[in-house]
Each structure stands twice: as structure tokens, then as C-alpha cells.
Amino acid sequence: MQVLDQLLDQFNSELKDIHRVPDLLNLKSKYLGKQGPISEVMKGLKDATVEQKKEIGSKANILKNQIETILNTKMEELELKDINEALSKDKIDFSLTDSIRDLGLQAAGFHPVSIIQREIEDIFVSMGFEVLDGPHIEDEFHNFEALNIPDTHPARDMQDTFWFADKKHLLRTHTSTIQVRGMKERKPPFRFVGPGKVFRCERTDASHEMVFHQLEGMMVGENVSVGNLIYFMKTLLTEIFKKEVEVRLRPGFFPFVEPGFELDIKCLICGGKGCSVCKHVGWVELLPCGMVHPNVLKAGGIDPEKYNGFAFGLGLDRLVMMRYGIDDIRHIHGADLRFNSQFKSF
Ligand code: PHE
Secondary structure (H helix, E strand, C coil), rough: HHHHHHHHHHHHHHHCCCCCCHHHHHHHHHHHHCCCCHHHHHHHHHCHHHHHHHHHHHHHHHHHHHHHHHHHHHHHHHHHCCCHHHHHHHHCCCCCCCCCCCCCCCCCCCCCHHHHHHHHHHHHHHCCCCCCCCCCCHHHHHHHHHHHCCCCCCHHHHHHCCCCCCCCCCCCCCCHHHHHHHHEHCCEEEEEEEEEECCCCCCCCCCCCEEEEEEEEEEEEECCCHHHHHHHHHHHHHHCCCCCCCCEEEEEECCCCCEEEEEEEEEEECCCCCCCCCCCCCCCEEEEEEEEHHHHHHHHHCCCCCEEEEEEEEEEHHHHHHHHCCCCHHHCCCCCCHHHHHCCEC
């Protein structure tokens, strides 16, 4: 009883010196914690008479409630103080009303490739994919060897490469390099996309550029199937074009996939009847893809006996051109502000 009688005064006098939330929490555990005086008194009641239990027990309970109420009030007070302090340091001035144009500046905007890229990244993130980046300057290993294209392989000629003078480094010819880096840095199961610029030493015309954009995709796990690949591609295309899209696979060759495919979509202009856009075939070739070759998994440090996966390489420039009705790929890097400023600005 004596302990309890003095406790409230003692608590109140300690409380006076407390000005921060962590100190208050310490005080709380000192008084109300398992090893605190009230718990000790309760433990001591084991051997007491029924009368004592009643008297002391109820006093202890009342005291506990009192202390709790005081603590809660103090906690609210301290938290409010913290918030007010943070707000006074972190002021944002909302009173600037002049718009960018009123200030005589030209409004900035996003390049159409960035717009499409961000949209596609968002779609893949919503399906559980990570977004990875990779360097533009690569070595032979990441651009070719690890992708099952050895030194003497004729497939090295499929892509005209910008080599550096040391003949070992190059400007990446595709974003498949990101597959190699992505595999090495994680353990299956995983799925990621990797967007970026790629470079090929090509003659330019309305549909060919030396610098263009791809978005690589890769999913590795146990029992990944062509059905999974088709599902993700269909979902992506339906989201981008905002309508149900039909797809079909044709065989295609890329050394890093087996089997490899070209994925076509039913022409969105004529619905498959045949028009000038689909060259009267009813289908438009959209992206190469396939099941990851076991040699590629091995190069990425993954056991091909246990895991498999799919990969695809989506060309972003073609999508931009289809979406905005752009008839010449050279506009994309033309740096002509009249072109660039037609797209979303803020
Ligand atoms: N990297 C290939 C290219 O640029 C595209 C591709 C990616 C094909 C992934 C299959 C799988 O041509």
C-alpha cells in the first residue's frame, strides 16, 4: 500500500521533465511495464489474504488507469508538438500562381517514347515485374556470348554492330544484355523488364534508325510455359491498345531462345480483313520472343534442369509510330521542337 501511495506523486514529478516521445515511452514502460512497481505489487499479492487482495488489487488498478490516462494525454500533446515543429521547418509556398507560360518559359513535355515506355513499365509493374536498367556500352560477353552467340556464329552478322577501337567493347545492339545482368543478380523465380536505347550500324530510312528503343522482358521460374508468355503479351497489348487484341505465334530464330517466335497481332486498323497497314495479310508483326535457351540460363548462373523461362524484345518505336500516326522513324531523334512539343506537356 505504501508503494502505491507514493507512486502517483513520483510519477508526476518525473513526467514534468519529459519533453520527447521516446522518453515518454521509456517512462511508460518504467511504471506500467512487466517489471514496473505496479506489476511487482500485483505479483506480491500471491501470498496475501483475500481482504488484502481486494483492497490493494483495486487500488493498484485505479492507479494504473490514472497513470495510463495521464500518459495518453501527454502523448497526444508531444505528438502534436512534433507535427507542428516538422510543419514549421518543412514549409512549401503554394502562393506562386504564375504559370510557366506567364513567366515567359516554354512548357516542357515528355518525349513520345518516354510516354509509351512509362505506360508499359506501369503495366508490367502491376503484373509483378521489376524494371531494370543496363549500360549502353557493353562487352562481347553480355551482348553475344552469354546469349548463345559465340565468336564464329553467323548470327553475329544479324545485327550490324558499332564496335569500339579495342574490338572488345561495343554499343549494345539489343536490350537482351539486360537479361544477362538481371539473371546474374537474382535467384529464380523472378520477372523483370528492361527498357532502353539500342544501337545498330544501319543505313537509315523511314523505318530504320541507328538508335532505337527496345523493352526487354524475362520471366524465369519452375514450369514457365509458352501459355504464360502468351498471357502476359495479350494482357500488355490489351492494356496498351485499350481493346481486346488477338495474337498468334510464328516460328522465328534467335540463338538465345528455343523455341523462338515472332508474335503477330491481328491488324487493329482492318480487324484482320486486310488493309495497307498490314500489307493485306490481316496480321502485323509486333515482337520477337521465345523460351530462354538452356545455354543462356547457364551463362546467367541458373540451373536449366530445374528452371526455365521466357523472354521477349518489344520494339518501342514501332508502337509510338502506330499510336501517334508518325510515318518516319527519323522524327524520333530529330530534336525538332515542333515535333516534340506536340505530345503531353505539364
Ligand atoms: N534481342 C532480339 C533483337 O533485338 C529480340 C529478342 C528478345 C528475341 C528476346 C527473342 C527474345 O532482335
